[in-house]
Amino acid sequence: MPHSLPHSGGGLAPPARIGKVAFLGYGRFGAALGSLLHDAGISVRAFDPSAEIRGAARAASLPELVDGADLVLVAVPVPAVREALLALRPHLAPGQLVADVGSVKSVPASAMAEVLGEGRPWVATHPLFGPASLARGERPLRVVVCPNPTHPGAVRRVVALFERIGCQVLEQAPEEHDRVMAFTHALAFFIAKGMMDAGVPAGAPYAPPSFQGIAHTIETVRVDAGHLFAALHRENPFAGEARRRLIDALVAVDRSLDVPTKDAAPEDLAALAIPDLGALSPELRETRELIDDLDLELVGLLARRAELVQRAGRAKATIGAAVRDPVREARLMESRRRCALELGLDPDGVAEVFEVILRHSRSLQERRSAV
């Protein structure tokens, strides 16, 4: 699971501020990130012979790009990262940071480890937004930053930079990132591409809500950089497995749908069942089992309470007291509310539960006094 990085805290001195960022590659994503940085008051320079550079100072060469930069962001297509790093390395000054922004992480992280190694500080990152989501003003902006035990200081500086432009930073190891992305990002693109190729109408006049989410994905894929689709699959070591599993599942469903209901075998029916979340998430299944155990304990406690209530009812009957005791009930409610508050629970919610319990108590005692 990704979790927030304990960046600037933990008693460590604040990381040295990144004020000048150089983009090696300034395609649609680079330019979108560049303008975010520029708006946050960070100086942006870019080198990309094949791009029209706007909103950043254009560097005419690699030495000019790198000169004085705190951080060089390598924003070229993933298959070109290693070559770009090799070209960049001779121009880097000691202490200059390098980070990539690719949508897969194992391949660029290995390339940076190989080309930059221990000598040049490097960080692998994946901003989880693109030109389309930025144009739509989607928030929050999130970015995955991979821990790097060789260069922890570089990680802290890059994290601080992303935080300054308003990003939520998640920590994830490259392989873990790619595994998750294979089954999410890559599969979403795969499905969208399949639907496009199958001629799914993008702008149906009466798109049902079930289609709107997919239509949104198709649109995102359509406007994203063409090389991204291939890179998400070819450069992610887990994407092939994700595609196989999806295709196998779809083929099984397709076969079962072709069998008339009256002839359907149990396995056809099983293939057509929509699994609940518990079947998809071991964590959810385990949590539900724990909740089941706890609920059984709760019911056991209710049974023990009911016995005490019966006992109180008998005691009250012998002294001629009424079943309902409003003073006792008010005190009881007050103490349960206080306890709820201390435990971080909603006192009104807990009070509601006790109202139901008290109603049952009274009816239990009334039934007994009626016999």
Ligand SMILES: O=C(O)C(=O)C[C@]1(C(=O)O)C=C[C@@H](O)C=C1
């Ligand atoms: O304390 C009592 O007198 C009870 O009978 C028990 C109990 C309860 O369930 O806690 C039930 C009914 C009364 O009105 C108050 C409390």
